[in-house]
Amino acid sequence: MNKVVKIAIYIALLISVTSLSHAMRMGEWGMVMNENLEQLPQGCDAVAGEMDVTIKAGREYAKEFPGTIFGYSQHEFDFPKCTRVNVTFINEDDIRHQFMIHGLPTYLHPQGMFHLELYGNGETSGTFITPNTEETYLAHCDLAQHMEKGMKAQVKVGGGNGNLPSIPGISGQLNKDDYELDLSIENTLLMLVLFILGFSSCLFCFFWFKK
Ligand SMILES: [Cu+2]
Incomplete structure (x- = not known):
């Protein structure tokens, strides 16, 4: 192989490895995937501002919400558009937890995902730039x-476009217990028939034994 070709291949490999390592950092502690520190989302002329946010994960944060086991210290986030958000993620449990944002522009984040993960108790941080949208x-x-047990949050950008279902403390429990009385016509008639049947059988017994 020509020396120049070899050098070209080497440089190409080096560039792809560096760009990969930029998109992903990992170690025995966990990983940060699909970070975006620089690239402007479509429709953003510049980075409008910078925000720091700390998200804690753990069983401790579930106590407030009956029916959940895991939780985040905050279940709703409000960010302006085109803003660089530095996320510090702290895991207070001794098990694996993640903070994954979905649905972000795929030209910035593969599969639309920005992902922070800790294999146990610890801390990491990552950055993303909010898109030029009004979306939740x-x-x-x-x-x-873990999500079904409470580790679910919503990230509103530019005010968002409503609430997502079953966000702890915001849009209620996943499986709401239904103790309400069903007062539909069918059900009321059924209850009436059952009551008459029950009452007449009581009367029948009463007179039968009295004989
Ligand atoms: Cu988890």
Whole structure:
């Protein structure tokens, strides 16, 4: 192989490895995936501002919400458009947790995802730039049952476009217990028939035994 070709291949490899390592940082502590520090989202002329946010994850934050086991210290975030957000993620549990934002522009984040993960107790940080949208994005922990057990949050950009379902403290429990009385016509008639049947059988017994 020609020396020049070899050098070209080497440089190409080096560039791809550096760009990959930029998109992903990992270690025995966890990982940060699909960070975006510089690239402007479509429709943003410049980075409008900078914000720091700290998100804590753990069982401690579930106590407030009956029916949940895991939680975040905050279940809703409000960010302006085109803003660089530096996220510090702290895991207070001794098990794996993630903070994953979904639905972000795919030209900035592969699969539309910005992902922070800690394999246990610890801290990491990552950065993303909010898109030029008015949208509510889902953030959660993708480990089996962690979202269903409370690790779910919403990230509103530019005010958002409403609430997502079953966000702890915001849009209620996942499976709301239904103790309300069903007063539909069918149900009322059924209750009446059952009452008459029950009452007449009582009367019948009463007179039968009295004989
Ligand atoms: Cu988790």
